[in-house]
Amino acid sequence: MTVADLGVFVDAFEFVLDERRLVLEKTWEHLLLSAAAMAIALALALPLGVWLGHLHRGSFLAVNVANLGRALPSLAVIAAGFVFLGVGFWSVALALVVLAVPPILTNAYVAVDGVETDAVDAARGMGMTRWQIVRRVELPLALPLIFAGVRTAAVFVVATATIAAVAGGGGLGDIIVNQAGYGLEGVVGAAICVSVLALAADGALGLVQRLLTPAGLRAEARALEPDVVTGVTRR
Amino acid sequence: MSGPLAQGTPGEPVIPDFGEGSDCVVENRLFCADWVRDNWAGVLQPALLQHVKLTVIAVAVGFVIALAAALLTHRFRLLERPFGTFSAVVYTIPSLALFQLLVPVTGLTVTTVEIALVGYTLLILYRNILEGLRGVPVDVLEAARGMGFTTRQTLWRIELPLAVPAIMAGLRVAVVSTIALATVAALVVPQGLGYPIFLALREAFKTEILVAGALAVGLALVADGLLVLAERVLTPWSRTRRTT
Numbered sequence: 001m002t003v004a005d006l007g008v009f010v011d012a013f014e015f016v017l018d019e020r021r022l023v024l025e026k027t028w029e030h031l032l033l034s035a036a037a038m039a040i041a042l043a044l045a046l047p048l049g050v051w052l053g054h055l056h057r058g059s060f061l062a063v064n065v066a067n068l069g070r071a072l073p074s075l076a077v078i079a080a081g082f083v084f085l086g087v088g089f090w091s092v093a094l095a096l097v098v099l100a101v102p103p104i105l106t107n108a109y110v111a112v113d114g115v116e117t118d119a120v121d122a123a124r125g126m127g128m129t130r131w132q133i134v135r136r137v138e139l140p141l142a143l144p145l146i147f148a149g150v151r152t153a154a155v156f157v158v159a160t161a162t163i164a165a166v167a168g169g170g171g172l173g174d175i176i177v178n179q180a181g182y183g184l185e186g187v188v189g190a191a192i193c194v195s196v197l198a199l200a201a202d203g204a205l206g207l208v209q210r211l212l213t214p215a216g217l218r219a220e221a222r223a224l225e226p227d228v229v230t231g232v233t234r235r
Numbered sequence: 236m237s238g239p240l241a242q243g244t245p246g247e248p249v250i251p252d253f254g255e256g257s258d259c260v261v262e263n264r265l266f267c268a269d270w271v272r273d274n275w276a277g278v279l280q281p282a283l284l285q286h287v288k289l290t291v292i293a294v295a296v297g298f299v300i301a302l303a304a305a306l307l308t309h310r311f312r313l314l315e316r317p318f319g320t321f322s323a324v325v326y327t328i329p330s331l332a333l334f335q336l337l338v339p340v341t342g343l344t345v346t347t348v349e350i351a352l353v354g355y356t357l358l359i360l361y362r363n364i365l366e367g368l369r370g371v372p373v374d375v376l377e378a379a380r381g382m383g384f385t386t387r388q389t390l391w392r393i394e395l396p397l398a399v400p401a402i403m404a405g406l407r408v409a410v411v412s413t414i415a416l417a418t419v420a421a422l423v424v425p426q427g428l429g430y431p432i433f434l435a436l437r438e439a440f441k442t443e444i445l446v447a448g449a450l451a452v453g454l455a456l457v458a459d460g461l462l463v464l465a466e467r468v469l470t471p472w473s474r475t476r477r478t479t
Binding site for chain 2: 008009067070071072073074075076077079080082083159160162163166167173176177184187188190191192194195198199
């Protein structure tokens, strides 16, 4: 097994084709799990982050949540979910929520907090209400950074949902951690599927981002592309 | 021919058999201090040390490569696009999948784990180092040129020192996320804090899961704290300013 055996990759593609029913079923489980986790995480973290950013309060919270989020090993969180909530879909989904909230929350906060005060002042001068300012000025301007956080979280959730299998959450991880059952070609095949899924999720969200960005901001949005990995915004 | 977790029957025994267990262990309560005491030297401490080793190697190798790549990019701008695209794509590949994809090439070895871990640290560090080098104010560079500094002198005595906060920020992210990622390495090699977690998950043994998980989190936080201290020592001039 130490010898490089690249034929495995060919076998892996064959596995995916031959076992497409199984692979599709597991992919669907994987998607469902990731989507459920992302939906809950978004519902929790996005409003909170945007609101805190709007008030320019809670930078301490946002920064520390980000740091803590990075320090949480996904395996440990899923295992903890298993300890406290038992085996199954929701136990894993909630563990994934814990992992998805930090990047979304922090980026939403940083994004809205960083919207130029001139723009907000101008909006206020035009007589916009608080809600209008959030909805029509801050959110569009903060969109690229907010989406950077959402995309990071989505990729992370799709990737981490793989580990769900060890806690009975299903998904493509079922194949990956069961080499005895599916062989190395199955493991590699499923790993390829997870990678494609993650890239696809990232791409799809990128598309949504483009559609949501107002036409007037499209050119500028590119210049504001934030650094997803480091969380540092380039200006 | 299979992973370190292949041996043992998956999901079979519900009540773990860890020698002559105390009541606490037999009843599988949330936290058994006696189990931790008995297994610290045999299970937890070795796993912790392996974890530190996996992380240190990954970050050290990643740092050397990232520094070289960033310095090259800083000098030759043309390289930015290929390096940037490469890192963006690799970063999107899920860690767990990357581990598995490397297995056919490098086998179930520490090398496999390190390649994947180095890959991730590399991306984080590369961007931060480059960002730091570019963040040096233009007037500072002009002043350096005015004082007759050569390009090399400018790099070593102006640009790199001024980039230290950004580099340290990158190091913190890299170290902390590598510690977190390294738990998954146990899928490939029986090493690090992830291994006891995987084993304990199999037997649903709560104490081991929670203690090993807490150790990983604790290790990350301690490492982060140490790096913050190191940054303070390295950049005495920015002591009043906060860099995040």
